Amino acid sequence: MSTHAVRGAVALAATLLMALGAANVAGARSDRQLLDRYQPVTHFDPVERFEPTTVRSFVRDSDLEQLDGQTWVLVDPSPRPGDLPGPGTGVWRLDQRSCSPFLALGGLECYDAAEEARQHRSVVYARVVRPEGAIVLQYWYFYYDDVYSYTHPPTDFLWQAHEGDWEVVNVVLSEDEAPQYVGYSQHCLGQRRSWSLTPRLGTHPIDYVAAGSHANYFSAGTHAINLACIPPQALAILRALGLPPPVDYTGQGDVAGPPEAGGVHTHVRMVDIDHPAWISFPGSWGETQYFHAPSPIGTVPFGTSPNGPAYHPVWNDPLGTIVGWPSG
DSSP: OOHHHHHHHHHHHHHHHHHHHHHHHHHHHHHHHHHHHTOOEEEEOTTOOOOOOOHHHHHHTEEEEEEETTEEEEEESSOOGGGOOOTTSOOEEEEETTOOTTSGGGGHHHHHHHHHHTTOOOEEEEEEEOOTTEEEEEEEEEEEEEEEESSSSOOSSSEEEEEEEEEEEEEEEETTSOEEEEEEEETTEEEEEEGGGSOEETTEEEEEEOTTTOOEESSSEEEEOOGGGSOHHHHHHHHHTTOOOOEEEEOSOOEEESGGGSSEEOEEEEOBTTBSGGGGOOSBSSSEEEEEETTTTEEEEEEEOOBOGGGSHHHHSHHHHHHTSOBO
């Protein structure tokens, strides 16, 4: 090959790389613009003690533990989000070291104090997914703690508590970026609604976050919880006590979201399937979950804390999962 030919090939390769880089930058900018344009406005109940925060604040307060047989073994007393183990490395959990959901009212006061000591920042972790024929914007909210109380305001009568909580609001667009519908997570399922019927502030869907559980709803008030998401044991206890099924409570408290919402500015941080590294952490974001009822039941273990976003069905199959949620 001649010198001129070599120079021409190098120049062509450089031009193609520059074009590819420009396309990637443009794509990232477009994704960011979409996420900013449709970022939800979150309304919190007046009794809510926890609002969305960074995973860093929680990880820094936690021990990293690995299950060895039937025993949780301390592996790292000072873990960092970027150094958490990945899939296939064992059974893991993060255990907030200074509090426990076994305490009265799920340790609500302890966790509240621990979060406040971190001077946390309001954050939502957002991603853009492009399944065939659609664009899905996902807004993942991380809460330091989850304490659901059967009564409102919360009391030590009946409650369920676990460390860490992940919830998501989805906005589904057409391929040409026209909004079609939304999907709000609620306990084990969620609820979907057409864009035309979704309460909005301009292009921003409005989300009413339930006290304690952080389930997401389209209005303030009292909301029935899908019975499929309530463990049969809990329903049996309520029937034995002559009590109706639990409900969620949403109200007009603090407001957060995009700057135009006029409340706390929730900063959008983009994530993807392999970035940042903590997305692939396979463990639980917290220790054992507990349920509390009057004597003789008391406070008993009731499962584990939740896994991170990448281990939820709506992350891996957004459209298929949201379509399976009831419309409302």
